Amino acid sequence: MRSEKDIERSFKQANLDVTVGAECDRQILDELLDVQCKSASPHATWWPVPRSWALSLAAVVAVVTVIVLLVSRSRPLESKPAPSKPRIVSRIELATAISLEKAFRQGGIEAVERQCKETFGAFRADAKTPSVDELLTHLENEMKDL
């Protein structure tokens, strides 16, 4: 008499063997591969991630691109260059510019030319490089004359 435990054990351990026909096996495998080919969607992704992931990735990229474009377009408006501060000019430059302008107003280009000649003539007569103070003094005198 076999108990239920015996039945359980013998069914679990039984050598239940099936032999598969090779020809039929090959036909079924071919059919499966065929089914796999046909069922592959025409727009299947070549990207090695699932299509849902690819779509999510594309959406994220699109959003980021839009944000970057918006930011880059709005930046020039926000960051307009501040009005440039007046350049600090030296006393020599200032005096030169003022004297030349005055000469031009009074006598035109001829007066400017004359003033330049006198200035360079004075330097040549000294035959030495004038100091800054000398130059300023000379220009101030010129301006007084004008």
Place this chain on the structure above:
Amino acid sequence: MLEDTVLIWRFKRGSREALCRIYEKYRTDLLRLAAMLLRDKGDAEDAVHDAFVSFARSAETLKLSGSLKGYLLTCVANNARNRNRARQRKQTVGLDEAAEAASPDKTPEQWIAYNEELQRWSDALAELPYEQREVVTLHLRAGMTFRRIARSQAVSVNTVKGRYRYALAKLRSTFNGELEP
């Protein structure tokens, strides 16, 4: 298990080799299960064939929560259950309709051959009602838990345990040569 994970990953990306490997790895287990659930060899072959075909089609939608083997065994069990129901319905229709309903593409050559022991157990299991046969086979041969079987049969765990007890008692009486009450 790791191999199955890689196989599924490759299969979902359209790998033919992965599908071949899955087929070669599990066809015998599936055929054995189908042979025990369905007494008819042709039906058993068809059940496994259909399960593999639907698996091959499901590459994009497949979502596995457990093992690949468990998934395929459940597919075959569900297919076998449907075939058993269809067979019962067929017994109530006329001969002409039954001939029309028969599978048109059944190959003349048999796909599988049973050994003696499988034939003996198959005969013994054939004495059981289908639901009991399914519970015993899935639990003892496919290693499924009662909870999982209950989920696949859409019944309670207690019902499955009851079917299992009845099935064992009947098998015991069959093997001991006792008469059924």
